[in-house]
Amino acid sequence: MKISRAPLDRRRLVRALALGVAALVAALAAGVLLGAAPVGWSTLASGLSPVERAILLDVRLPRVLAAAVLGAALALAGVAFQALLRNPLADPYVLGVSGGASLGGVLALVVGVPAAALPVAAFGGALAALAGLERLATVAGRLDVLTLLLTGAVFNAATAAAIVLVQALASREELHAVVSYLLGRVPALGGGALAAVAGASVAAAIALGGWGRALNALALGEEGAAQLGVEVGRLQRAVFVVGALLTALAVSWAGMIGFVGLVVPHVVRRLAGPDHRLLAPLSGLAGAAFLVLADLGARLAMAPRELPVGVVTAIVGGPFFLVVLRRRREGRGV
Amino acid sequence: MSEPALVARGAGFAYRDGHGVAAIDLEVGSGEIVGLLGPNGAGKSTLVRMLSGVLAPYRGSIRLFGAELAGLARIEIARRVAVVPQETPSDLPYTALETVLLGRHPHLAGLAFESDADLELAHAALAQLGAEELAERPVAELSAGERQRVAAARALAQDTPALLLDEPTSFLDLRFQVELFDLVRGLAARGRAILAVLHDLNLAAEYCDRVVLLAGGRLDAAGPTAETLTYANLTRVYGTEIYVDLNDLTGSLVVTPLSDRARRRLGHRR
Numbered sequence: 001m002k003i004s005r006a007p008l009d010r011r012r013l014v015r016a017l018a019l020g021v022a023a024l025v026a027a028l029a030a031g032v033l034l035g036a037a038p039v040g041w042s043t044l045a046s047g048l049s050p051v052e053r054a055i056l057l058d059v060r061l062p063r064v065l066a067a068a069v070l071g072a073a074l075a076l077a078g079v080a081f082q083a084l085l086r087n088p089l090a091d092p093y094v095l096g097v098s099g100g101a102s103l104g105g106v107l108a109l110v111v112g113v114p115a116a117a118l119p120v121a122a123f124g125g126a127l128a129a130l131a132g133l134e135r136l137a138t139v140a141g142r143l144d145v146l147t148l149l150l151t152g153a154v155f156n157a158a159t160a161a162a163i164v165l166v167q168a169l170a171s172r173e174e175l176h177a178v179v180s181y182l183l184g185r186v187p188a189l190g191g192g193a194l195a196a197v198a199g200a201s202v203a204a205a206i207a208l209g210g211w212g213r214a215l216n217a218l219a220l221g222e223e224g225a226a227q228l229g230v231e232v233g234r235l236q237r238a239v240f241v242v243g244a245l246l247t248a249l250a251v252s253w254a255g256m257i258g259f260v261g262l263v264v265p266h267v268v269r270r271l272a273g274p275d276h277r278l279l280a281p282l283s284g285l286a287g288a289a290f291l292v293l294a295d296l297g298a299r300l301a302m303a304p305r306e307l308p309v310g311v312v313t314a315i316v317g318g319p320f321f322l323v324v325l326r327r328r329r330e331g332r333g334v
Numbered sequence: 335m336s337e338p339a340l341v342a343r344g345a346g347f348a349y350r351d352g353h354g355v356a357a358i359d360l361e362v363g364s365g366e367i368v369g370l371l372g373p374n375g376a377g378k379s380t381l382v383r384m385l386s387g388v389l390a391p392y393r394g395s396i397r398l399f400g401a402e403l404a405g406l407a408r409i410e411i412a413r414r415v416a417v418v419p420q421e422t423p424s425d426l427p428y429t430a431l432e433t434v435l436l437g438r439h440p441h442l443a444g445l446a447f448e449s450d451a452d453l454e455l456a457h458a459a460l461a462q463l464g465a466e467e468l469a470e471r472p473v474a475e476l477s478a479g480e481r482q483r484v485a486a487a488r489a490l491a492q493d494t495p496a497l498l499l500d501e502p503t504s505f506l507d508l509r510f511q512v513e514l515f516d517l518v519r520g521l522a523a524r525g526r527a528i529l530a531v532l533h534d535l536n537l538a539a540e541y542c543d544r545v546v547l548l549a550g551g552r553l554d555a556a557g558p559t560a561e562t563l564t565y566a567n568l569t570r571v572y573g574t575e576i577y578v579d580l581n582d583l584t585g586s587l588v589v590t591p592l593s594d595r596a597r598r599r600l601g602h603r604r
Contacts, residue, residue, distance in 0.1 A: 007431060007453065009448075010447055086423075088427075210444070217436050219423065219427060219428070220422065220426070220436065221423055223383070223419070224419060224422075224423075226386075226387070226388050226408060227386050227387075227412060227415075227419075228412050228436060228437070228440060229407075229408045229409035229410075229411065229412030229413070229439055230408065230439070269427070274427040274428060274432075275432070277445075277447075
C-alpha cells in the first residue's frame with residue numbers, strides 16, 4: 001500500500017487530532033456501556049436504576065478512564081523510545097525500565113507493603129532502573145543508543161531472573177498477587193493517580209509533539225540532525241526521561257501491559273505518517289482508545305470472568321510484532 | 335576587507351585511537367569552490383565535521399562568517415553551513431519531499447509548520463537536482479544515487495551561505511556528477527562559499543578554484559588548482575604515481591593514476 005501524503009500543516013494536524021478525539025470518545029462510551037451486565041440504549045434513554053448507575057459510574061467509568069490514561073502513557077512512551085532509538089520496533093519494555101518497575105513492585109508485595117504503596121515502590125524501582133541505565137549508557141558524556149539497547153536487554157533478563165527468585169521464595173498468596181501484578185491489569189485509579197498519569201501523558205504529548213521537527217530530523221542520525229541545528233544530546237536526554245517516566249508511571253499502577261507502545265505508534269504511523277508533530281499526540285489518543293478497547297475485550301472475552309488486559313495486548317501485540325519484524329527483514333518497509 | 339566565510343586556524347582534533355587532524359589552516363571565501371583532497375583516512379571528513387560544528391576542535395579555532403564557531407548555538411551554525419553527507423540512512427521513514435523539508439528546520443521557529451514558501455523552496459531544490467519526480471517517493475525505496483540527490487536537495491533547501499560537500503558524488507553517475515557540480519558552481523557564482531571533499535580528482539580539477547591536499551591528518555599542499563594538482567604533489571600525497579596532463583580538446587586537467595599495466599607500457603616505450 002502506497003500512501004501519498006501532503007506534508008503536515010496545521011489544518012491537517014487539527015483534523016487528524018479531532019478524529020483521534022472522536023475515536024477515543026467512542027471507545028470510552030463503549031467501555032462504559034458494554035460489559036458483563038450490558039446496559040442498552042433504551043435503558044439509557046429511559047433512565048438508569050440505582051444499580052445500573054452504580055455499575056456504570058462507580059465501577060466501569062473509573063476503570064475505563066484508568067485504561068485511557070494508561071494506554072496514552074504507554075503509547076507515548078513507545079513514541080519516545082522509537083524516536084530515541086531510531087527504530088520503530090523499540091518499546092518501553094526493551095529498555096528495562098519496566099523490568100525495574102516490576103521488580104520494585106514484586107519486592108514490595110513480598111515484603112508486605114500495603115497495596116496502596118505498591119505504585120510508589122514500583123515507581124522507585126523504575127527510577128532506579130532509569131538512573132542505572134542512564135549511567136551505564138552514558139559514554140563520553142553522551143547517551144549512547146547501542147549501549148542503551150544492550151544494557152536494557154541485559155537488565156531485563158536480570159530483573160526477570162530476580163523476579164523468579166522472589167517468586168520462588170514467596171508464599172502461596174504472595175505468589176498469586178505477584179503473578180496477577182506481573183500480568184498487567186487496569187486498576188480503578190483514584191482521583192490523584194488518575195490526574196497524575198493523565199497530566200503526565202498530556203505533558204508528554206505536548207512535549208514530544210513540540211519537539212516534533214527535531215525528532216523528525218533525528219532520523220538522519222545524530223550527526224545529520226546536529227548539522228540541521230538540533231541540540232542532539234539535550235534532546236535525546238529529554239526524550240529518554242519522558243519515555244522512562246511514562247513507563248514507570250504506567251507500570252507502577254498497571255503492571256506489565258506490553259505491546260501498547262509498539263502496536264499503537266506503528267498503526268498511527270501507517271495511517272497518518274511519521275511526522276512526530278502529529279504522531280506523538282495522535283498516538284496518545286489512539287493508545288488511550290486502544291487500551292480501553294483491550295480492557296473491554298479482557299472483560300468480555302470470558303465474562304463473567306476477567307482476563308488480565310496484559311494477556312489481551314500480548315495476544316494482539318506478539319504476532320503483530322513478529323509480522324512487522326518479518327516484513328522489515330524482507331525489506332518491504334513498515 | 336571582511337574575513338573569508340570559513341576560516342580554520344591551527345584546528346586539530348584527535349579521536350581516541352590517535353587518528354585525527356593536526357593544526358589545519360584553511361580558508362574558504364564566499365564565491366569560491368575549494369576542493370579538499372587526500373587519501374582515505376587523511377582527515378577530510380574529520381575536518382568537515384569540525385567545520386559543521388559536530389566535532390569541537392581540541393586545538394585552534396574555527397570561524398564562520400566572522401564569528402567564533404565555538405560561541406554559536408547549533409541552530410546558528412545550521413543557518414550558516416549546510417552539509418551534503420556521504421550517505422543518507424536508507425531506512426529513513428520519509429518521502430523525498432519530507433526529507434528535503436527537514437532542511438528548513440534551522441529557519442523555523444519553535445512550533446512553526448513549514449510555510450508555502452518553505453514548500454516552494456523544497457520543490458525548487460528537488461527540481462535543481464533533477465529529482466522533482468521523486469518528491470512523493472519514500473526515500474527507503476530510492477537508489478543510492480537518488481538518495482544522494484535528495485540529500486543534496488535538502489542541503490540546498492537549508493539555504494546557507496556556506497556549503498560543505500562530503501563525497502557528494504560517490505553514488506552518482508557521470509551525468510548527475512556534472513549536473514551537481516554545475517549547480518554548485520552556479521551557487522558559488524552567486525556568492526556561496528563551497529568546500530567539497532572529493533575522491534575524483536578530475537572533478538576537482540574541473541570545478542575547484544583552489545584545492546587543499548591532506549595526508550595523514552596534515553595539510554600537505556594547498557593553492558590554486560592547476561598549480562597544486564601536480565605529478566609531484568599527487569604522487570606524494572596518494573602514495574601512488576599519478577600523471578596530470580591537459581585534454582587537447584577541452585583544455586581540462588586530466589588526472590591519471592598509473593596502473594601496473596600502464597607502468598609496463600611506459601617502461602617499453604622508454
